[in-house]
Amino acid sequence: MTTSATLLTLESDPTRLGDLQSRVDALCRDAGLEAVAANEFTTAIIEAVANSIRHGYRGEPGHPITVHWRCAQDRIDIEIRDRAPPPPAGFLDHRDMPPPAAESGRGVAMILAYTDAASYARIGAENVLNLTRRL
Template identity: 30%
Template sequence: MVSSISLSIDSDLDKVSLLARAVRALCEDMLSPDDQDAVELSLVEAINNVIKHGYHGERGKDVQVAVGLQADQVVIEVIDHAPPMPAQVLDNASEDRFNFDETDLADIPEGGMGLALIRMNMDEVEYRSNESENRLRMVKRIAPPVGKSLT
């Protein structure tokens, strides 16, 4: 089974949840509830980044999401036409973001967590830019049924 669908929204933060819920529903039969949560959060973070940092909050810009449902994985691509994000921003994002000192109020992060969360929630994350578009590709692998791998 391979199928794909493209969805798009205007660059408006109020519209992100609608798209996220639609994509979650598409994955419902393929992913566990925890993995649906992971995909929904990653997608929301990716689109928020495009709207806030790519388009600087400006409405009326296009955000496209391509969802590919494959036998062994769900592939989600977020496509935008904003100035590209510097490559090292994604490279440097990791769970280290959450190695803060919880006893020091000033050290607890209020932002800059989105890309780290995407990397922690998805199995593959890749960012590509060319002259016409930026494309963040996120893959969630489908876990094999428990207990059947050894038989």
């Protein structure tokens, strides 16, 4: 592992997700996650950021999102912050996948499936989503 903490900032632009995915995947592998686990956790993070862009900021570009990466000996902690309106109460309770033909609604279920812990808090004007994956 060559880095223990990294702050990634991006605008609410879906075209930036490719960059973010490459960087997060590299960080996951560098932290010691195997390829499949790295891919899973990366997917969870990208889904969370995509939700922030699509649902939080309603697809409007130019709004700030930060992804704070912290790696400890036994786990990776991710903190995703944005300044969008708060999501619906209890949105992290949607653990079940929607029907196979549904065109959306899998994001939260995938986030929960690919993380060991997930929590949300509204702090001031910010949404703060914390995701953890054990190493």
